[in-house]
Amino acid sequence: MGPAVLSPSGPWSLAPPPAGRLSKDVPDGRLLFDADSGTTRLLSPLGVFIVELLERQRGACSTAEIVRAVHLEEPESSNHECLSAVETALAELVDARLIAARRPS
């Protein structure tokens, strides 16, 4: 059996936090420190928004649902702008191992 193919459009859910992760909220996002890797990151405010959205949902969200939620917060932005920003933030969150795309069951 080959590796699982994950949908790029989600649905997205929070990944279990690694042991020893520290975080600190700052006005321009959230600082994260992973003790295992020694890596420090500054999560963008949009990345923090998506993480908090997934925490509130207590389940998975598709990219389209996340874009809708962002658009409600930023109604002056076009859908295209929201999608582009969300895709960038999702990539950031995946890279930080904060979220993972779940295979549709």
Place this chain on the structure above:
Amino acid sequence: MKVGELSARELGQALRGPGLRVATGPFQCRFGSDIAAVGPELARLYAEHELVAADDSFIDFHVRVASSGGLRRWIRPQALFSVDAVTPFSPLPRSQALAMLEWGLNWCVTAYCHHQLVLHAACVARAGRAMILPAPPGSGKSTLTAALVHRGWRLLSDELTLVDYDAAHLNGTTRPVNLKNDSIGVIARFAPEAVLSRPMHDTSKGTVALMAPPPASVRAAAEPAVPAWIVLPRWRAGASARLTPLEPGAAFMQLAENAMNYHLLGATGFEALGRLVDRCEAWQFEYGELDEAIAALDAFAPLGPKGAA
């Protein structure tokens, strides 16, 4: 007793023999050298520093810069740095012995002082409030620092800023400022009273000269300062002085990049840096001319009626 009160003979004897024991901020160092040119330069650069009595307390760093043996005594003579009899670096031309001693001492602080967060940053203070100036080489950090400390600011450090884990206080070593290339002439003209070593040419950093810390800074060396501002300077020819606010998260990341032992300290380093950022306003600062730059930074901490730094 101060280093500057020693006669040339006493100084030379100390350097060649038991060592010159000098207090530099929170550290006590023992300098040794058999290179004749080093003594007079050390005497000028450390003139205001207090000597540590021979029977007094612990010495943190036993550092020495000595002539290489063999042929290198006469043909292209070299100098070798050692700390506690360990020689971490390759030899350099003997004409660079003084710079090697200072760079070696910086290495000691970086390599051994993990009871504090060590930032690769200059630090100056006024009225007890400190400004941290982290920046990569070539940003004009040392030039700006040298200028500030000749215009009412106190030098804590030109190169390494020491942060307590609770980030409540900063400590400096109040050692000489490392000026490079054009900065040497710039500071000689800007502050004719500045005490500069002779230039050392063809070092890995180009031509280098060391500037003695102002006497008032040395006298206040043991006084910690409260962190208040993080300023990331960048010199650009012809630029007007301009301060741009820097968000705390971005400031944190800049400091982490400039912290020498952040990765070693792990969670402790993260928390210390977080507390430091909480305590400070952060700015990016572009400048092109020293008088204008100082006026902009003076606005943070106007001198009181006594002009105390």
